[in-house]
Amino acid sequence: MALATRERILEAAGTALLRNPNATVDHIAAEARVGRATVFRHFGSRAGLLRALASRAIAETDRVTRQAAAHACTATDALRLVTRAVVGAGEFFRFLDSAAELQDEPEIAAAYRRQISELTDLVGAARREGFIRPEVPTAWVVASIDGLIWAASRAVGDGELGVVQAQDLVWETIANGLSTERTRT
Amino acid sequence: MALATRERILEAAGTALLRNPNATVDHIAAEARVGRATVFRHFGSRAGLLRALASRAIAETDRVTRQAAAHACTATDALRLVTRAVVGAGEFFRFLDSAAELQDEPEIAAAYRRQISELTDLVGAARREGFIRPEVPTAWVVASIDGLIWAASRAVGDGELGVVQAQDLVWETIANGLSTERTRT
């Protein structure tokens, strides 16, 4: 049952930390229906648990991202599929907003930078395909995609939108915005 | 010096909490170049300081929001001006992302709900003017505006974009998206 317990703790930590970024080990253990000592047996420390949870989030995001990119023929389509995939995997990384102490973990921070850099490359390639309006800086494209993914994940988590609906809306918004007509060139 | 000190502490708390959501009173006092006891004299407790900071953020957001709305003739234009104004005021509320314990303060939570509800009303009015694409749910319009404002504030804070540029880009993205052409009706 070792593996099942470990996974259950990670799952519980994700939901507990999402509710309260400062959730104690007691809270997490209770959420997982597990003794507090068991948490320490598996992860050594609270920081170790957070690291494991973040690694899981990064690995899962990488997995769905690469899988999505593999099915695309153009960079623009890859951008679309990757965006959809990340929105769908929102539950895995949403807790990261909260756990600020993870910024100090060099390994985690590096992985985050790498993912942003991969997204930046993808945006650059889509721009060369003519998909991105020339006057929009790449930094803003990346930042706004990030913001929209965040908004979509939250809306899904709050039950305001379904996953598929949110995936569609994010891409629609990226591609077309929200308005009926092109305004102000 | 009472007022200046108080304001200096609030300012320092904002930047310190932005760096680290769990910043201690010691950190904040050091940032403000003020004795720790002075912080307690002015705000009574750490929670009191956070409350005061959040109230200040809410009040400032209300102020710029109302001022912007007063200059608009249509709801669509009001939405544009309000969005710009809130992006410009980003420094005042960005720390809120971090301070999760504020969600428990009923007063703060209520004010946040009120601001979201006002934005929802504004979006509804803009929709009646034909600005919003009918197939996009209002909840997503509000959520994505929120996400883009958040992304813009962060980009400005990180020095990636200038304030005016960020304000323009947020609205461009809301109105037109990022792509060169309308894709997929």
Next chain:
DNA sequence: TCCCGATGAGACTATAGCGTCTCATTTCAT
């Protein structure tokens, strides 16, 4: 059936950070 590894419960320690208090020093208004 028996045994071993995993678990739960809980006692215990150590530490970080909050909040209080005191006293000397500084600053400001009159």
Next chain:
DNA sequence: ATGAAATGAGACGCTATAGTCTCATCGGGA
């Protein structure tokens, strides 16, 4: 110049929580 108010420095106690350890219990496989 003088007194009152504000401040800085730091000692002190208290509580919450991380982390360790022990022991009893449980459950599945030989």
